[in-house]
Amino acid sequence: MTEASFNRFRTFIEGNLGIKMPPSKMIMLETRLGKRLRALRLDDYEQYCDYVFSDEGFAQEIQQLIDVVTTNETDFFRESHHFDLMTSRVLPSLVQENGIKNLNVWSVAASTGQESYTLAMVIEEFARAKAIPLEYKILGTDISEKVLKIATTGIYTLHQASKIPDSLKRRYCMKSKNPEQKTLRMTPEIRQKVLFRQLNLMDDSYPIRKQYHIVFCRNVFIYFDRPTQKQVLQRIYSHIAPGGYLFMGHSENIGSVDLALRSISTAAYRKEE
Incomplete structure (x- = not known):
């Protein structure tokens, strides 16, 4: 993932989800988005980034991006x-x-x-x-x-x-x-x-x-x-x-x-x- 693409993702994630996304999380983001690249048969993160922030991609893919980025750790009777x-x-x-x-x-x-x-x-x-x-x-x-x-x-x-x-x-x-x-x-x-x-x-x-x-x-x-x-x-x-x-x-x-x-x-x- 290029720094430019990461910064586009970062701007959206921090601005719309409030989740901190420092440069140290680039590898984590690459790992999580890898499944979406394969699912959409895209060659690299730059193509995925362009797609997500296009009119069509934003309507079809943005919820997938949100699901990938958010952490969903929970349990029954956690902190009992x-x-x-x-x-x-x-x-x-x-x-x-x-x-x-x-x-x-x-x-x-x-x-x-x-x-x-x-x-x-x-x-x-x-x-x-x-x-x-x-x-x-x-x-x-x-x-x-x-x-x-x-x-x-x-x-x-x-x-x-x-x-x-x-x-x-x-x-x-x-x-x-x-x-x-x-x-x-x-x-x-x-x-x-x-x-x-x-x-x-x-x-x-x-x-x-x-x-x-x-x-x-x-x-x-x-x-x-x-x-x-x-x-x-x-x-x-x-x-x-x-x-x-x-x-x-x-x-x-x-x-x-x-x-x-x-x-x-x-x-x-x-x-x-």
């Missing part, structure tokens, strides 16, 4: 203490102390959906343990159409689902009828609680009308520079209900952003009422 905190403190505060009966939850970078379904299982278990009626909806958003299609199916390999406790697997997962497939699927009761939609965090505003009581935005800001982090966090903050909670990744912090968020635990915050 956050889910423990939900059960022990967050849900009791919202549901029992404040009487919220219709809970809105947002998984900001949903990827292939494991976090969203984990949230659903945790909320279901809380309601079951407390024997209380609780309505809730979980919105899972991501910029990649590819991962959202996977998330919508709710189908995962047994390896991907290995961190789901056996008791929850029996209650909220269905094994494939074909034992050779070695997959499971979230039950319809869980799937109907989760809605997946495409969303670009770099947009000036988000097509979201609700205020969310719980927002998970973990390991997203590590890909943004400081100014982008501040802008995106302010937009997400505007969609958190007063008294609502924000969860972030361990390596992320909001120290330089002047928002009414109070730390309640590691990488967990409450929006002041």
